[in-house]
Amino acid sequence: MIDLSGLIQPLYTLLSSFGTGVLGSGGASDGLRTTSTNLESIHELGRSGINALNTAWDGKAVDAATSKALRVQTSSATLSDRGTEMAAVVDQAAAYVQTGQKDLDAIVASFATEVSKLSPTLGTPAGLMAVVSSAIDHIGQGLGVVGRVQDELSTQTAAMTSLTPAPSSTSLAGANSALSTVSSGLSSTLSGTGTSMLGALGSTLSSALSSTSSSKSGTSKNSTKNSTGNTSSLKNGTGSSAGSSGTGVKITLPDGSVVEAPNKEAATAVRSAISAVGTPYVWGGNTPGSGIDCSGLTKYAYGEAGVELPRLAQEQGVGHPQVSPGDLMPGDLAVWDGHVAMVIGNGQLVEAGDPVSISSIRTENSGMEFYGFYRPTS
Structure with a gap:
């Protein structure tokens, strides 16, 4: 008698490589979005601070301080946008994994149903031939799912890579650290026992976030009062x-x-x-x-x-x-x-x-x- 468990084992192995793909509350994407929200708050506080500074004083010293603050504003806006975009990439990657797992579940169930139908003939050469053929067909389907998900995740890896360039100013080191902490658990959160499936994406996220700590600093000067005595406007134009x-x-x-x-x-x-x-x-x-x-x-x-x-x-x-x-x-x-x-x-x-x-x-x-x-x- 053929070992049916041996025939279905490759499908179980493929299934175990996916995990659930469920991020859950407080997962990587939630952490990224929370950090982005915090950065937006920092940006708003910086805006108010720049206004207050230029209302109270003017001169070259204030010009220099304002210009540097404007560059920090650019960094905070860039990091906030990047965190939100990274969260979307993580969510999409998780969705691909979830879909792949469901497809593999369906393939395993289909094979089990096929074996059940063929069970009366398993003692015959024709029945054994049919079971082996069905196993080969279902394993091929499973490999097709794995290949599809790998291609989908490579697309997400490329998307994460595009988010790698660092902002043009230093500062916000604490925000970089927070984002890097979020990224450290991405691979295990998404892939469960199948870390290799999402390893590339997790690694890319880590490098994308850590790169923000190696950005350039800049100094300059700005700000005086206009002819009416009101403080004139200044900002880095982060939009x-x-x-x-x-x-x-x-x-x-x-x-x-x-x-x-x-x-x-x-x-x-x-x-x-x-x-x-x-x-x-x-x-x-x-x-x-x-x-x-x-x-x-x-x-x-x-x-x-x-x-x-x-x-x-x-x-x-x-x-x-x-x-x-x-x-x-x-x-x-x-x-x-x-x-x-x-x-x-x-x-x-x-x-x-x-x-x-x-x-x-x-x-x-x-x-x-x-x-x-x-x-x-x-």
Whole structure:
């Protein structure tokens, strides 16, 4: 008599390699989402702190402190978004494992049913042949499920890898540590006894999170008061408002940081202005790559986005006026009585000097009167 348990054992082995795929309350994805929520709270506190700082004081020391705080804001927004995206990847991976387990359960049940039907003939060569054939067919189906899930998990691993790049600023080491702690239990949580099935994904998550601790630091300066005595606005342009609501447009800056403009027009203007970096200064110039002046640069950049601006720098204070330090976003304009520059995010602006270049946000410019920050797309 053939050993039927030996025939079905390969299917049980495949099934045991999956575990349940059920994360449960407080699992990896919940931890990632909780950390992201905490980071959003940190971002809001930072926004209030920047506003308070610029309300109480001004000068170069405050400029430097504000610029550094703006870079921290960029980091917190980046880490928050990344944690939420990682949680979605983990959830999808778990769903793939759960589906695979259910499919294998069904294959095992199908084989058991087939054996039951063939039991009256198991004492005959034909019956034994039918059972062995059925076993081979069901094992093939099981291997097909394993291959499918491996392919699905490789897709999730690639998605996790895409989340690996570190933010552009240091700080938030505690948040990195918290995210890494969450990742450490991912493989065992998802795979149960089958750690190898999700080992690649868990390893990628760990490296993606730990990489955030090796980011770059930056310093710069910004902030004074405008002609009316009110504190003028400053912010790194993380797009916190847009980022929180999911309505912003992401931009990758030359320094590698990712920020969010409030809308597609502002995003287009920022990209267009950055594309003109290196253009020599020519008074009255309007041509990127050939020659351009400060208001020519901003007028050109917003023109590419379908937004018309006045030609003179001091007249480009249009749209939403006096954006506060915690609310400044990419595409906002810094306007003086004879100069204009565009905020691009992460504590930086682009402007037509000689040549067009990127520098730290500031509110002082050769003794000119600073009118404030404006958002042409409001």
